[in-house]
Amino acid sequence: MEKRRIIVQNQEDIEKSLRRIAYEILEKNKRGKDLVSIGIMKRGVTLARRLSSKIKEIGGIEVPMGALDINLYRDDLSEIASQPILRKTEVPFAVKDKKVILVDDVLYTGRTVRAALDAIIDLGRPQFIQLAVLLDRGHRELPIRADYVGKNVPTSEGELVEVKLVEDDGIDEVIIQEEK
Amino acid sequence: MLLIKNGRVIDPFNNIDDYLDILIDKGRIVEIRQGREEGKEESRVTQIIDVRGKLVVPGLIDMHVHLREPGHEYKETIKTGCRAAASGGFSSIACMPNTNPVNDNQSVTKYILDKAKSEGCVNVFPIGAITKGLEGEFLTEMSELKNAGVVAVSDDGKSVRNSELMRRGMEYAKNFDLLVICHCEDSDLTVGGVMNEGFTSTRLGLKGIPNAAEETVVARDIILAELTGCRVHIAHVSTEGSVRIVREAKSRGVKVTAETAPHYFSLSEEALESFDTNLKVNPPLRSVKDVEAVKEGLKDGTLDVIATDHAPHSSLEKDVEFDYASSGLIGLETALPLALQLVKEKVLSLSGLISKFTANPAKILDISKGSLIPGNDADITIIDLSLNKKVDINQFKTRSRNAPFNGWELEGEALYTIVKGKVIKDINGLVV
């Protein structure tokens, strides 16, 4: 039996979502001073990069970008099947007193964001951290919520959400697939 | 009377290789004769052992054994050592003097002989020390030792470092026609060494013992033998150079004989990759080239004897870091099957191999063993050449377990060991 696959976002949808989020960020952070973005590896980084360039385009503001590998902060290292390969965290600015926009592709249980929050705070004390995600698929296991959401897509736990981006995968699309 | 029937009798001393029966009475060989028809045996024959298809040879002799009693009974006693010997097919063993106290005086010699008589099940021939306490300083009272029953003198475990003392030791031993057995090792060249110096020691970062450490002293002791006219026997030859030196000396008529141990033709230095301390032995396991030379030496007669250098050690000495482990491995119960491999490899003929365990050591020690002669003690070993067995050290009769051969698949074993007409080992195992 073939697994059902639905494309919930195509290239145009993703572009629109990111554009809208950029506007929302600018609206919420009037002067954009001390604004930085940190993407969670690996597609969060791609999205953060796109957001930064959109914010520059729309508001003329430079938003320095960082890349975060959260694997050392995971709470499930002893449960997952294979040990994650580490990537290098590169945050080329001090986090202290900055307004951090944390960017990820999918918000699901919230555990990844929790780990990212711990990682960022270990780097310094920001003014605040706001969360921007392309997709919120529900099923939170921790009290975490996004400040900026591209699209809310209710899913069941048996479904797999795949985000593909041109820079990483050659195409922009978000797919939901039955896991079984 | 005991009759051993239908076996293939090989007695190199008497040049016998034939299907013969042996009649034994009151502990001595009565007759060696052609087989008689079934039922035509003497009425006094109370026991018949039918060894059709098996080999019947003079009781095997191991002239290099460490019995550890007195002093280190936790490793081996005269009793357990003898049982191990009998289990391995040996009816006579010569034991080295590095006990505690050292066998450097008649009391210790007497002690060993008494213990052997009351508790040992095979013939025990003590070897006395060359120097008091094996300290390489003062000569022992060799006349007294000889009278007490030693068959040779040796400082085995070490060399006599002082060449002048070694020379005088040989001259003094000559007074009493005592054989001097030489452990050849320059302890300065070996200092700290734990295995052969070669590629394996280079790779493993373990301190190596060069061939030269053995060869320089083999040369020295042979030259001293020439100088003094003393009979000399080189113990545990392990290197190509040593074989060459002995061969050359023999060709000039020097009164030197030599032995090697089964581990020097069954294992080489590469095995030490595992850091298994049961492979730590002195002299160390050598290179493949040396192993080939040792086999060649056995083949052309340069090496007269195979002797095990049976050296029991307990887990206290062996279950430690490699550098701290004592050297030595047990050999009485694996010597025969390992040696029989040489026949398979066509290094030796069956008769040639047997002579390394019988006629040759007997001649060197000057004991009336190692041959089947009517009137002599009935020391006989019966061998099953085709018995395939996986070595299981937990079945060993020796008290210790320091052997690297555990699990080896070997062919050939002693089925019966008969000492002075008494069956000590039969097909079911030790009788004592």
Place this chain on the structure above:
Amino acid sequence: MPLQNKDLLTIEQLGIDEINLILDTADSMKEISTRDIKKVPTLRGKTIINLFYEPSTRTRTSFEIAGKRLSADVVNISTSASSTVKGETLKDTGKNLQAMNPDLVVIRHSVAGAPKILADSLPASIINAGDGAHEHPTQALLDAFTIREKKGEIEGLKIAIIGDITNSRVARSNIHALNKLGAEVVIYGSFTMIPPFIERMGVKVASGMDEAIKDVDVIMMLRIQMERQSRFLFPSLREYSTVFGLNLDRLKKAKEDVLIMHPGPINRGVEISPEVADGPYALILEQVTNGVAVRMALLYLLIGR
């Protein structure tokens, strides 16, 4: 786990992929030591025991810091204060420690093969921090990491290792590592310090200092041992440093951008002159920094789950 074995005993046992994984992971770890809060929670609750039978400040401290930066609980045992003095065997010490459930034991010992004894008898992961003259795998890994950082790639480089090769576990581990990574290794030292058949390990033996160092990309100097047993290996420090030492003059014969490395501690003025040790191309201190990162990577790869 991504490493094939539960233990790291030798470089010889490691595959090229494993070495690269360790070096890549070390890259990620290095960043943590530059932060204000030099800690991540990854090994929280894990217990690491440093069992050092040989004195060492640098390696032991490096392992200790590595473990602590990953939030592990690190315990140091140095044998002058321990039960070994009372005659306890290594195996018994190991079993006693295991009864306290460590996740990993780092052992340094003066006898080759000692870590294997622990690895075979304990379920904990064992890291060899140096066993006799046999191997010192973490040193070779941090050396490779350092070279890679500077030169981009190790394949195709030419590296000279100079000094007492016979007694050097650093030399052996480095020879294995550099060969696996595709470098060409040339060694040099006094004949008294070159072990037999060393060429079979995949190295060329140079016949002089100048020949050894010209055209190489990296020079690794080994420390000379000053213990009593070494007195037959060379007659005097003065002559040793003249013939086998690295100084500015001699360095003129080498490539201009040659890198100088040393596993430490250095004997200033003996195998390496102060000017060279403190000079611009000496990476000695970077080796130390990288040592923490590499050890963090190993701890993560072995017990980070």
